[in-house]
Amino acid sequence: GAVVSQHPSWxxxxxxxxxxxxCRSLDFQATTMFWYRQFPKQSLMLMATSNEGSKATYEQGVxxxxxxxxxxxxxxxxxxxxxxxxxxxxxxICSARGGSGSGELFFGEGSRLxxx
Amino acid sequence: xxxxxxxxPGMFVQEKEAVxxxxxxxxxxxxxxxxxxxxxxxxxxIFLIYQGSYDEQNATEGRYSLNxxxxxxxxxxxxxxxxxxxSAMYFCAMREGWSGGSNYKLTxxxxxxxxxxx
Numbered sequence: 499g500a501v502v503s504q505h506p507s508w509x510x511x512x513x514x515x516x517x518x519x520x521c522r523s524l525d526f527q528a529t530t531m532f533w534y535r536q537f538p539k540q541s542l543m544l545m546a547t548s549n550e551g552s553k554a555t556y557e558q559g560v561x562x563x564x565x566x567x568x569x570x571x572x573x574x575x576x577x578x579x580x581x582x583x584x585x586x587x588x589x590x591i592c593s594a595r596g597g598s599g600s601g602e603l604f605f606g607e608g609s610r611l612x613x614x
Numbered sequence: 615x616x617x618x619x620x621x622x623p624g625m626f627v628q629e630k631e632a633v634x635x636x637x638x639x640x641x642x643x644x645x646x647x648x649x650x651x652x653x654x655x656x657x658x659x660i661f662l663i664y665q666g667s668y669d670e671q672n673a674t675e676g677r678y679s680l681n682x683x684x685x686x687x688x689x690x691x692x693x694x695x696x697x698x699x700x701s702a703m704y705f706c707a708m709r710e711g712w713s714g715g716s717n718y719k720l721t722x723x724x725x726x727x728x729x730x731x732x
Contacts, residue, residue, distance in 0.1 A: 532719065541705065541722045542659075589657055593720075602649070603720055605659035 501525055502594050504606030511582055512614055519577045519609045521592030527572035528594035532603065533565075536589040545590075548575040582613040617641065618706050618723035625728050627696045634681070635691040635726045637706030643667075647709040648689040649720065650680065654702040662704075665689055696730045703727050 501524040511517050521531055529550045534542040546567050547555040554567035564586075566578040575594075579586050589610050593603040619638045627633040639648065650662040665673045665680045673680040681690040693700055706723040 541724045544719050544721075547719065591657070591659065593659070602661060602664060604661070605651075608657040608659075610657070 502528075502592065502604045502606040504592055504609055506609055507607055508610050508612075510612045510614065513583055514581055516578055516580045517582055517611060519579075519590055519592075519611075521575045521577070521594070521606050523573045523594045523604075526594075528575075529572060531569060531575040531592055531594045533567060533575075533577050534591045534593065536591060536608075538589075542591065545577075579611065582611070584613045587611055587613045616723075617710075617721045618708055620706055620723035620726050622726045623724075625726055627693075627728065627730055629698060629730055629732050630695055632692060632694045633696055633728065635693070635704050635706075635728065637689045637691065637723060639687050639689060639706075639708050641687075641708065641710050643710045645711060648680070648682070649707040649709070650678070650689075650691045651705045651707060651722075652700075652702045653705060653725070659705075663691065693728075698730050698732060701728060701730045 503522045503524055505520045509517055531548040533545045535545050536542045544557050545560045548567045548569040550569045550572050556562050564580055566580060569575040589608050591605055591608040593605045595603060617640050621636055625633060646667045648665045652660040652662055663673050663675045663678045663680050665682045672682050677694045679692045681692055703725045705725045707720040709720050
């Protein structure tokens with residue numbers, strides 16, 4: 499199946515710094531990518547839909563200025579957590595739509611962010 | 615109202631036995647898709663099986679089968695011959711609308727933690 503790669507897998511940063519997470523589709527072009535957030539032992543919550551060449555669409559309650567999303571090419575979307583605080587610590591996982599008719603989403607490996 | 619409901623926070627099963635993980639959904643769309651994903655402790659989301667709302671046959675993928683009961687709005691996952699490696703979190707998810715549409719998202723349930731005992 500299609501491969502989506504996410505980097506970094508783990509990141510620890512100090513409060514107030516910004517962190518960038520990359521999501522790449524390795525063997526297919528993804529015009530749309532999705533960013534999810536998952537707290538421990540909880541479900542995945544959609545944060546935003548990233549569209550190549552246009553602005554991301556954010557879900558209600560997600561701060562656009564804190565979670566900057568850029569989808570500059572058909573194979574790369576980035577999520578930047580700006581001025582990170584401890585409450586931003588979470589598991590962030592991206593996904594990209596595959597080419598099959600099911601609209602199946604292929605997920606990256608996830609990035610675990612810890613803000614000290 | 616929750617769109618995806620998984621009522622079993624945790625399930626236990628003996629190795630080599632079958633187990634059913636429950637999932638009910640709520641949508642007013644006629645066209646939708648139902649997915650099951652497995653999430654081991656490593657965190658990656660592994661696609662298991664898909665059922666389209668218009669599919670007449672229940673989906674099967676190896677040891678996984680989806681018991682689709684449209685009138686009851688349920689899409690239970692059946693794992694046959696459980697293996698120790700099946701121990702993981704399992705999420706049911708739904709895509710509302712046509713699969714070819716440009717605006718769709720997956721809504722996930724809260725998950726079921728499956729433990730396979732030797």
